[in-house]
Structure formats: C-alpha cells, structure tokens
Amino acid sequence: MNFDPTEEQQLLAASIARFVEREYAFETRRRIVASPEGASRDVWRTMAKLGLVGLPLPAEYGGFGGGAMDSFALMEAIGGALIVEPWLATVALGAQLVARGGSDEQKRQLLPRIAEGQRTMAFAHAETGARHSLSHVAVRATPNGQGHVITGTKRAVANAGAADTLVVSVRSAGGDTDREGISLFAVERSAPGLSTHPLRMLDGTRAADVVLDGVRVARDAAIGAPGEALPLIEDVVDFATALICAEAVGAIKSANDATLDYLKTRKQFGVPIGSFQALQHRMVDLAIEHEQVRSMAWLACAAVDSERDVTRRMRTVSAAKVRIADACRRVSQESIQLHGGMGMSDELKVSHTFRRLTAIAQQFGDADHHLARLAALDR
Amino acid sequence: MNFDPTEEQQLLAASIARFVEREYAFETRRRIVASPEGASRDVWRTMAKLGLVGLPLPAEYGGFGGGAMDSFALMEAIGGALIVEPWLATVALGAQLVARGGSDEQKRQLLPRIAEGQRTMAFAHAETGARHSLSHVAVRATPNGQGHVITGTKRAVANAGAADTLVVSVRSAGGDTDREGISLFAVERSAPGLSTHPLRMLDGTRAADVVLDGVRVARDAAIGAPGEALPLIEDVVDFATALICAEAVGAIKSANDATLDYLKTRKQFGVPIGSFQALQHRMVDLAIEHEQVRSMAWLACAAVDSERDVTRRMRTVSAAKVRIADACRRVSQESIQLHGGMGMSDELKVSHTFRRLTAIAQQFGDADHHLARLAALDR
Amino acid sequence: MNFDPTEEQQLLAASIARFVEREYAFETRRRIVASPEGASRDVWRTMAKLGLVGLPLPAEYGGFGGGAMDSFALMEAIGGALIVEPWLATVALGAQLVARGGSDEQKRQLLPRIAEGQRTMAFAHAETGARHSLSHVAVRATPNGQGHVITGTKRAVANAGAADTLVVSVRSAGGDTDREGISLFAVERSAPGLSTHPLRMLDGTRAADVVLDGVRVARDAAIGAPGEALPLIEDVVDFATALICAEAVGAIKSANDATLDYLKTRKQFGVPIGSFQALQHRMVDLAIEHEQVRSMAWLACAAVDSERDVTRRMRTVSAAKVRIADACRRVSQESIQLHGGMGMSDELKVSHTFRRLTAIAQQFGDADHHLARLAALDR
C-alpha cells in the first residue's frame, strides 16, 4: 500500500490549497454560515470551475471519473477549512446514487448540471429511530396509476432545504427493516406535497426534515430496480463514509495545528505554554493519532475504489470509521482543553473544528454502529 | 456528611421546579438564546421575586444569607433547564466579591439592587494566555490624581455585554503573574473608555471582550485593600466553582434522563433500543457517574461554606472539579452517541446540554488546571 | 454519612498496624507465598489472638459481633500488606454462611474453632462458565437414604486445598441457572470422594478445583432450608464484596505510596523524578482516585451492615464494585508504569500489589458483571 499521492494528485492538492487560501478564510466561512442559506452559491460555482464538484463523477457526464482516493485531498481541505458547501450531500451521495444506479437518461439529465455547479442534491434517507441502520426504511411508496405516491418523513437530511433534487428512499415491499423492498426515487424539491423544515446542526451546517405528503413520482423517476436499492445505498454510503474519514483527517490536522500554534505562541509565567512537558507529550500523541487516522482513511478510500468483495469493503470502511470516530472524540476534546478555555468562544476556529469533529464521529454511524456491523459481518 | 437536603431546601427545590416548568420550557429558552440580548430580563426579575437571585447574598442587604449548599438545588435546576440568565456572573462572582470584600457603602449601593433583580454584574478577570491561572493579571492600573487609570483587555467575560457593573481585576504592583499586587475595582459598564466586544460561546451564552482604554476609577471604587485581592478572588472563584459543579450535576441528570427516555421510546427492529444489553450497561454506568458527581459537588459546596482552612477548601474544590470535568466529557459524549446521530441537531435539548457540559468542563479550570493546583498545594 | 472511624475502630486500626509491621514485612510475605502451603498457620493464630479472625463473627460463638465497617481497617491492612492468609474465604464467606444461615448446632461446632484460629474454611461455589453469576449452580445433590450424594466440580475455590471445612453449593432442584433449588452443605475436606487440585493464582494466593465424586452428606449438614440458599449466598457474597472493596482501598493506598516514594527518591538527569510536572499530575489524580474509592467502599460496607432493603443493598455494593474495579485497573497500571520498568520485577512489592489489584477487579464480579446486575435491578 502506497500512502503517497501521485503527481497529479499533488497538483490537484496545490490547486485546492490555493482555492481555500483565497476564497475560504475563516472570516468568509463565518459570514457564509451566518447567511440565510448557510452556504455560498458563489463558492460552489468556483469549486465547480476548479473541477472539484465533478471530481468523482463519470467523465461522460461532465465529471473527471475519479474515485475516493482522487478526492482525498479535497476532503482533507473540506475538513481543514470547515467548508460547509454541500459537496458530500450532492456529489458523494445524491449524484453518486444516480451515477452508479441511474438510467442513462437520468444521468444525462442530472449529472452535467451537477458537475457544472448549477444544481445541488440531497439524499433523503434517515428516519426516526433508524440509528444509522441503512435498511430501516418505513416511509412507503404506494403504487398509483403509472407511478407511486410517497407519504412520510425523512429526518435531518443534509442540504435538503437547498437541494434542487432529492433522492428519496422508500419502502415498496416488506417490513420496516427488511433488506429487500427498498426503492429510490429522484424527486424535485419543488414537487407538490414535499416540504422541508430547516434544522441547524451542531457543526453549523444546514439540514432539514423532509415531509412527503402524497408526493407523486413517475415510474421513470426510480433509480435502479424497484425494491432492490439497498446494495446501491450501502455502496454509496460506504463511499461517502470513506470520504468523511478523509475529511476527519483534515479536520484533525487543522485542530492539531491550531493547538500547536496556540501552545507555541502563548506564554504563561513567562515561558511558552508549549514548553511544558505534559503538553508536549499530549501534542505528540495527537500527531501520532493523525498519522494513524490518515492510514486508516486511505485504506478505506482504496477499498471503496477497488475492493470487489463487498464484505471486505465493508470491513475496511467500518474498521476505519470505528477508529476515526474515536480519534474525532479524542482530538476534539483535547484541542478544546489544550486551548485552555479559549476554545469555547465562537470566534476561534478550533471551536468550530471541535463541532465538526463531534459531528463526523456520528455521521454515517458512530463507533457502536460500525462495531455492530463488523460483528454482523463476521457471523 | 449528610447528602440529603433539609426540609427548607426541599421546599425551595419544589419552588424552583415549578418556576422552571412554567417559565423555562426548552422552547422558551430557545427564543431567549436567539434574542438580541441572549437573556431575558423578565425571567431574571421572576427569579429575583422568587428569592433566587438573593439566595447567597447577605440578609442585611436584601439577600437570604445562604451559602453554596443552599444554592445547590438552584444550580441543579440551572444545569437541568440550561438557564442562560447571568446568575453565576452576577451573584456568585460580581456581587459575591462585593459582599465578601467590599465596603459597607459599596454593599449598600450594589447588593440590594442586585437581589431585587434590577441590575446584573460581571467579573472581568481572564486575560490572554492566563489559562485559568487566577494570579495572571497583566492589565495595569496607573495611579492618577485621586484614583487610577486602567488600560488593557479582559477576555471572554461572561455577561460583560449586559452587566450594569463590572468588577475588574488589575495589577497595581509586581510582575504579571505575582500573587501580590492585584486589586479589584467596581466599574460601571457605561464608564468612559470602556467598550465591550460581544462573543457567542459554544454553550449559547453571551460573553464579551472588555477593552479598557484609559478608564478612570476613583479610590473608593476599590474592593478590598489595594494589591491584596488575590485571596478574595480565590475565595469567590472557589465558591463559583463549587456551584458550577452543582450545575454540572443537574446537566448530567438532564442528559441521562433524556438519553434514557430516548432509548425507552425509540424502537429499532421492533424492540425498544433500551432493551439492548450494551446500552443498558452504559446507562447504568452513567447513573453511577451522576451519583458520584453529586457527592463530589456536595462536598465542594460544603467546603466553600464551612471549611476555614484555605488549603483544604482548595483541595476539596479542585478534586471535585477534576472529577466533574471528566464526568462532563464522558456524559456529554455518551449522551450524543446514545442518541444515535439525532443529538447533532439544534432542535434536541440534549445537543445543548452537550454544549453546556463541554463548557462547564473548562469553566474555572479544566482537569489539568486543577490537578496542577492540587500538585502545587501538596508541595 | 460519617466517613471517620470511631475511637474503638482507631484503637483496632493501631493494633492491626503494629501486627503488620512486626509480623508481615514484605520479606516474610515472600517466604510465606513460596512455602508449600502458601499461607502461614502461625500468622493465622496470631491474627486470631488479636481478635482479627473473630471480628465479624457472633459474640455468642467466640467472635466480636462486628460488621463490615468494623472490619474496614483490617481489610485495608490486608490490602496494604498483601496478606495471603485466608481471612476472606474463612471468615467473610465460609463461617459467615454458617453464622447467618446455619443451625445452632452448626454454629456451636464450627464458629468458636474458627474464631480461635484452629480451623479455616472455604466456599466452594463457582463452576465452569458461571462468569460470576451466583445462581449458576449445576453440581447436583441426589437424595440418598437420610442424606444426599454430591457429584461435580467447583472451580478455582480460594483456600480449598487447606480449608478444614468447605461450604458447598449444590442444585437440589430446577435448571442449572434457576434462582430456586440451590442448597448449601458443610463438608469436611477429608470427606471420602472429595479431592482438590491446587491452582496458583496470579496474585500469589492458592486456590483449588474441588472435585466431588459421590460425596455423601448427611441431612444435618445442610445450611439453611434446602433449595432456598440463594438469598443467603447473595447476602454473604455482598458482604465479602464490600469487604474486598475495603481491601482494594488499602492496596491502592499502598501502590500510590510506593509510587510516590519511588518518584521522590529516584533521580533522573540530576533531579527527583517526582519533580516532573506530568508525573505530579498523575500522582494527584491517583490520590483523588483513592479518596473516591474509599468513600465508595465505606458506603458499601455501611450498606451490607445496615441496609434492610435488599435491592438498595445490592445497588450500593454493585455501584462500588464497578468503580473500584475500574480504579484497580487504573491504579495498578499506573503504578507499574510510573515505576519506569522496575515494577516488572518480583522483588518489588508494587509488582505484587499490581497482581492483587488485577485480581480484586475480577473477584466477586468485574465491572461488566455488576453493571449487568444493576441493569437487572432497575428493570
């Protein structure tokens, strides 16, 4: 396993670094988060122009045909700069479901405009009580004429309030937690009967509860074969999970750098705080944590790109998420504590990195969830 | 040591519970936090009417002459309901400095109006790089005519943007971290040269950086003997630290109750989540944590009320804060995790209890700080 | 709750301290552990003469009528000096079952000779796969003439190889893990068909597997009503558990003292190791742990002495054991580590305290077991 980036990946990383430096200073981010939309359409278009939105989308539909490893540096940057634009919801989830499971017509319709930055997407999947279980889908789609009618509620869907198109998971057969019988439909946010109820998340990002009240969907809105969507969902959510691990790597690096900088520049009793032995040891420990987390995230991205054995893919992704969730908790708490009280204030970036790390630990399943998945895989 | 409340304390607790139930529902709190001031003058006046503001203030100046133990139930309620009104800043810090160190004239001037809920206070003490060290005071007061002139900045002072009167610590002699040479002055927020720069804290409370640019203070604004304020500051901050431990007890109880309730009512795969063995064990562990934290907080409150030996008082308070900071971290992380992802959303109270617990772990010194203080006491 | 000992308890503690100093130096203990029996009959008789064996046995049968709190100082000394003589097996378990559940005739026969130090006992209860569950009793007693015949194996019974009399738990009715149907019999170790297979435990104490191959017991050998022994067993094991918590307190104190002493006297790079800030903080943390553990152990001893509500007694004992098991693990690991590698050698007492703490964490149920018991009590 080679953990070093290719030359192409290095060039991309340099371009991303320039973008972040120029366009996503912490002050800019603060303004974006405080704005009514909570994300910037301008920034999104710039990302699209730089090719960052199309990175892991198919080349024939305007993307660059990359994989998770090609998106690693971007995710590190998203984690490092706390970028709130809906890359994960749009590219890693919504468009990815279309790219991997959609019809040619759906791809033609949706993907180029996504890659160009004209539209964003969301994946409306989680429901009350699901606790990260992907097969827990109780919202029903009832056959009706040539299509279906959907009624029910999806919870805390990232970017749902702003997305142009939502991919909605529904149950078309079986019990509420059966593996069989789950279908996906592409639904416009403007569809009659669909309403969104905005939520602010701990990490400053926006989400929304999505209420579907008799929303009609045509047959050709189905993504993939009806009733058989779970493997596709698992595939795409593993892809996004591997990517969020890379985001964690960037956020952890940012937290560690901020803490180290703080300790080196602040003085107590006349000497830099960072000269205290106990603090040095903890910083070194956090640096080791970052190295380990980076290896785990890299392995997870490699697995979602190349591992054909689904069980082995799941095992690698879940093992990475278990350790990375732990690392998120540890690093976030340590960085707050090592800032000596100042980490509580909104004005310090580390306070926001703390929040994002706390959220990443939970997103797509916490350590408990992935330990349970691993235990089930071994059975 | 009797950990059970007296009958009088029980009556008070019942009255507080009624107040919280009627006037501080989570929705009300949300509106208050989102308001421009970030705290409600109405709620504050109600608290004053119920005698809660004057609880630990001297009876001869409109208070009830109670101590930390008498305020225990109130602090538990403040932690449980996440009350953001500035009780700690006003009563446990600002007014307490006056009550314990001020002249009769100062007490007469300030305390009755505090107890009646007409005014609030703040304690402007922390500075850049101090990391919880109480003797780190670099802001200087220069003698000038009959009084002094103060120039410098105080960081992240709770309630500073709203307080009517600030108690400001300054250095009148010695080096920046000497124990000798620290003085306190009561300064009106409206004083010429004093400006505040608002900060939002992670826990939703408001604070402000206080910039003093040639603020003039008269000689009779000094609280206690000039240059000898540190023991008074240590006394009052220990008092507030013991009280915040009680607040943690209430917040931990609230987080545990919310988690237990969540686990009992939500179902996964057809059974209540709370029937899973692993989760039950963790809930039991959290309940033990609450019991232990309660004992530690009670001992700390007893110590600040009755322990005459300063070293022993400090030892008890610091030991309590060390353990309670650990418990805050553990309980906050566990409650988020046990909510299975839903704890990330602003709409759930537990997300806010998480924030407050994270803040309490830091406030008045984290575990590191109090371990260091304990080590220094033993030397 | 008053955690301070009475005057009488202080006198006893002083007498115990003298005994330990004179008769149980670490070198003496080393010789005793290496001896064929692994315990000293001389030391046992001295303990009996000092009244330590009869401490919690009924006064009318040669004891002193004390409880767990009266035995607290003795258990701390047993933990501190790593006394391997079979006090717990004999007095807290075997004789205690007789004292609480036996007939007058049984008490007359057994207890005075126990109190005088002439005989020792053991409680043969644990079986393969029981994992601390007290109701897991699969060894059967078959009615036979006027008595019963017992066949089966009891595992790792402390002092079984040396005890004169064993109390053996058997199933006389029901399934292997039913609460009903458990009986107790007093059996002489010399009984035909009973053999013991010696085991050395990690902590240097001796135990034995007890094989019962058609052992005949008379009807009057039954302790308490046949089939109804479980509440008595739970009562006595809670008593012993509370006492082992007190032993942990003594062992933790001893480990902390040894570590502190080591850090103060050893120098590295010309300064005492103990002057390193990081180590000081950890020592302070361990001292807080000792204080907390002492409170928990004291509450557990008070509960087994006075709490009439069985559920509340169990809750207090289990909560104490959960925390004390954690503390045993933490303190044992820290003390080894803080000894900087030297703690690995048999010649240092701390290496043996490490082992005993590791064993105490498991004995009568580890943290997992007691969390499960607590969860079951709350159901």
Add this chain to the structure above:
Amino acid sequence: MNFDPTEEQQLLAASIARFVEREYAFETRRRIVASPEGASRDVWRTMAKLGLVGLPLPAEYGGFGGGAMDSFALMEAIGGALIVEPWLATVALGAQLVARGGSDEQKRQLLPRIAEGQRTMAFAHAETGARHSLSHVAVRATPNGQGHVITGTKRAVANAGAADTLVVSVRSAGGDTDREGISLFAVERSAPGLSTHPLRMLDGTRAADVVLDGVRVARDAAIGAPGEALPLIEDVVDFATALICAEAVGAIKSANDATLDYLKTRKQFGVPIGSFQALQHRMVDLAIEHEQVRSMAWLACAAVDSERDVTRRMRTVSAAKVRIADACRRVSQESIQLHGGMGMSDELKVSHTFRRLTAIAQQFGDADHHLARLAALDR
C-alpha cells in the same frame, strides 16, 4: 508499503509454526518456566538448528543475514507461544551489538557460536533510576594498565544469570547522563568480580542484577570506539524495540484467539457467552486493534531495516511503541476480563499472555518514555 510477507517469509513462518506446535505446547512451556534455569537449552538448540537463532546475524559469521522484517514471523510466534528462551537478549541485543559494532576478531569469536546455539548473551545496561533513558550510564570504567576496571551494578538484566557473555555499558567520560563518554565491553559471565543476583519477572522470564566489583576488561574487549557507544546502543535497542512490537502482535493475536474461543465455547444461561452483543462488539474492537498494531509493528521493522535517517527511524519506532504499549494494556486487561474471572488462574495460558503483554508495554520504554523521545526529536 506492502504488509504481505514474501514467499520465503511464508515458508519460514510455516516452519516456525511447526516448531511451536511440536515443541512448545503450553504444558512444555510451564515445565520450562518452573525449571531451575527457567529456559530450555534443548529448545534453544532446536531453534538454532532451524536457523532461527542466526536469522538476523551476518551470513559470514554463520547467520542468515536477515533483518527485522525477516524476523517478524518468529517474533509473532515467540509472542504467541510465550517462548521464554533468550532470543531477544542474545540475538537482538548482545550479538547484534557485536555484529554491528564489534571488531572482526570479536565477530569471529562470538557470532558463529551464538548462531549455532552453543552460547547465549545478555546486554547489561539498565541502572537504578534510568527509567529507560539509554544515556543514563553511571557505572564507571577506570583505566588500569592495558585495560579497565569496572565497578557498579546493572539492574534487572534479561538472561544475565544464564548468558555466557555479557555486553556491559560503562561510562568512561562525562557526567552520568551525558550522551558522550559511554563505552561497551564484552565480559564473560565467569569473569572474576562479576556476580549475578537472580530475579523472576512478572512474565515468568528470568533476569538478574549484575554486580561488577572490580571486573578487569582488556582493551580489545571494547566493542566499537571507546566513549562513542551511544548511537550503536540506540541503533540496536531500536532494532530490539521494533522486534518486541512484532512479539506484541503475536501475543495480542493469541490473547484475542483465546478470548474468542472462550466466548464461543462457554455457555451462560444456555447460550454461548459469545452471542452477547456487548461482548461481540468488544471482540471486534480487539480485532481492529490487532490489525492496527500489526501495521505499526511492520512499519517499525521496515524502518530499522532500511531507514538511513536516524531521526526518522527513531520517530517510527517510538510512534509504534507508544501505540503498542497502549494496545498491550488494553488487550491484556480486556482478555482477562472477558475470561470472566478464570483468567486469574495460572493454569490458563491467557493469564501468562496477560503478564507478557504487561511486560512488553514497559520493555524498552513505555508510552511515556517514547512520547518524551518523540517530543525531544521534534524540538
């Protein structure tokens, strides 16, 4: 980085596995440990015949010219089977110092007989208060005629009581902890004035304090240039540290396998213990730990084999040891606990794996030591 073994390495691993299966069953090991010497000369000769002793010794002196990665499988087997024969002391330390720093004559004299299994060695280095610091050498060598006279004590030297030849570190110049001024001498154990005082270690291995009372060494007994031995010592101790990390991997695997086996075969309340969800999750967590530890150990072995930059070599080795020391503590405690009390008995292998893991965590420096080394490297 390729973590998979080469074909040659696989063949070797198979041969080692056969050796362990045939010659080192747990019962055999128990007898060896209980024997007066505490290690078996027969086993040692078999290991030599299989080429295991000469594995990382130079081919021109009877070895196989391998490195740490070639010895990885052997170390895993040593950890898995708890082999107590003095491979590390002889091959990774004593003979390695000769192979890397000795004269041709010394190599000719010593190495072939080592590789053939005729002699064993030890490295007498640690002193009172050194706490893993390699530059702490206070034992002095005084020039005397053509050679030197050594007086002083070396502490807890592995295999010192049985080794034929000891490599002894001494100070020939400078202060007790200076980096300059350290020399190495090869000394026969039979040398006049040298005596050994046996110690048993927690993990069942034998060590000895080495007292040098005017031991005379000739000039040509010096290994390497006088006064400049520290880099050689650091090189060889890093080599041994990387190897002990591989031993930890084997011991952790063995502990995990034993625990899994225990959980699968034992039943409680009629179902296999291993079917309990909470235990499954912990087993999965331990399996992830094993995977991570294996990667870290592999990187450390690769670094000591190929990394020419000393600082980077040290960084990789120390980072591995930090994490592996943590893993040793976690896995050892968990395996004892998951065995539900039975892990305390000497008869279970897991009780001995627990001890060895506890020792490995300390050997060549615990997590504290290596964090301090990393912090110093970064300065």
